[in-house]
Amino acid sequence: MSRTAVLAPAVLASLLLAVAGCAAPAKSPRETPVVQVVRDNAASVVNIRTESLVDLKEHPAWGQYGERLDRFFKQYFGEDYSEGTVKLKSVGSGVIVDKGGLIVTNAHVVHRASSIYAVLRDGTVAEANVVTVNTLDDLALIRIRPARELRAVRFADVKTLMVGETVVAIGNPLGLENSVTTGVISGIDRAFKNTECDYACSGLLQTDASINPGNSGGALLNMDGELVGVNLAVVLGAQNIGFAVPVNKVIQLLREQGAVPGP
Numbered sequence: 001m002s003r004t005a006v007l008a009p010a011v012l013a014s015l016l017l018a019v020a021g022c023a024a025p026a027k028s029p030r031e032t033p034v035v036q037v038v039r040d041n042a043a044s045v046v047n048i049r050t051e052s053l054v055d056l057k058e059h060p061a062w063g064q065y066g067e068r069l070d071r072f073f074k075q076y077f078g079e080d081y082s083e084g085t086v087k088l089k090s091v092g093s094g095v096i097v098d099k100g101g102l103i104v105t106n107a108h109v110v111h112r113a114s115s116i117y118a119v120l121r122d123g124t125v126a127e128a129n130v131v132t133v134n135t136l137d138d139l140a141l142i143r144i145r146p147a148r149e150l151r152a153v154r155f156a157d158v159k160t161l162m163v164g165e166t167v168v169a170i171g172n173p174l175g176l177e178n179s180v181t182t183g184v185i186s187g188i189d190r191a192f193k194n195t196e197c198d199y200a201c202s203g204l205l206q207t208d209a210s211i212n213p214g215n216s217g218g219a220l221l222n223m224d225g226e227l228v229g230v231n232l233a234v235v236l237g238a239q240n241i242g243f244a245v246p247v248n249k250v251i252q253l254l255r256e257q258g259a260v261p262g263p
Contacts, residue, residue: 033166033223034166034168034223036225037168037223041151041153041219041225042121042170043096043120043121043122043150044095044096044151044152045093045095045171045178045218045219046093046094046095046096046103046118046119046120046121047091047092047093047094047118047119047172047175047177047178048091048093048094048103048105048116048117048118048142048172048217049089049091049119050091050109050110050113050115050116050117051089051113051115052089052112091175092105092106092110092214092216092217093105093109093171093214093215093217093219093231094109094118094142095153095217095219095227096150096152097152097153097250097254099152100146100149101126101144101150102131102141102143102259103118104139104140104141104217104230104250105139105142105216105217105230106138106139106140106216106217106230106232106245107134107135107138107139107140109140109216109217110130110133110140115127116128116129116130116142118142118144120146120150121178124146127144128142128144129142130142131143131257132253132256132257134253137245137249138232138245139230139245141253141254153219153221153226153227154225154226154227155227155247155250156222156224156226156227156228156247158246158247158248161185161188161205161246163184163185163186163187163188164184164185165185165222165223166182166183167183167184167207167209167220167223167228168180168181168220168221168222168223169181169209169210169211169215169219169220169231169242170218170219170221171214171218171219171231172214172215172218173210173212173213174212174213174214175214181210181211182209183207183208183209183240184208184209185206186207186208186241187206188205188246189202189203189204190203190205190206191203191204192204192232201232203246204232204243204244204245204246205220205228205244205245205246206241206242206243207220207229207242207243207244208241209240209242210234210240211231211233211242211244212234215231215234216232217230217231218231226247227250228244228246228247229244229245229246230245230247230250232244232245
């Protein structure tokens with residue numbers, strides 16, 4: 001056997017390694033687990049816009065001061081005001097839990113809304129209808145009729161949640177669509193009274209991920225990209241004390257509607 005024949009396998013192996021190295025460059029340190037979670041799940045979070053009609057003429061003071069109030073509200077609300085009726089608009093978030101268009105959000109996001117619209121990641125706006133509301137847990141299911149199958153979020157096992165584990169919140173704070181914040185699970189089985197509602201929620205997750213008005217109904221995800229909770233509220237005046245409804249309550253609500261959890 002020649003010297004060349006003996007060296008050929010080693011040379012070939014070196015060439016293969018070199019080619020493999022060129023085909024699969026080193027992963028950038030910017031490609032963090034958080035980036036991957038957002039990339040894989042942002043399309044499962046929607047922005048919710050609601051409109052509510054409020055009849056001001058029902059207020060006892062309207063009979064005495066109606067004419068002056070009518071002029072004031074016309075000036076203040078503009079086209080959203082008409083003949084003693086004002087159209088109030090608000091924003092929130094939701095999470096797609098079924099590829100056919102079923103979305104979970106907070107009950108207070110859709111409370112008394114006359115019109116509900118879900119805005120998908122690609123900008124598509126779809127009108128939504130309320131399926132069911134659970135005020136005790138501040139959860140609601142709404143449904144849209146998409147033209148294509150949607151990406152549904154995966155569910156975490158709530159029993160495996162660990163205090164201190166990293167979580168990612170995706171939502172629509174202050175109307176800033178698909179905003180991302182990160183933090184950790186700060187506590188489990190907390191109770192909190194939402195100032196926007198007349199009831200108190202219990203069994204909540206506490207997180208230090210930043211949650212602001214408009215985040216309500218958005219996704220709280222673990223580093224496996226699974227839904228651990230639905231963002232609820234933040235304690236005003238506190239530093240990074242937020243709450244989320246745990247995913248087991250979402251699953252229970254889906255089962256009550258005969259829906260199978262998961263994509």
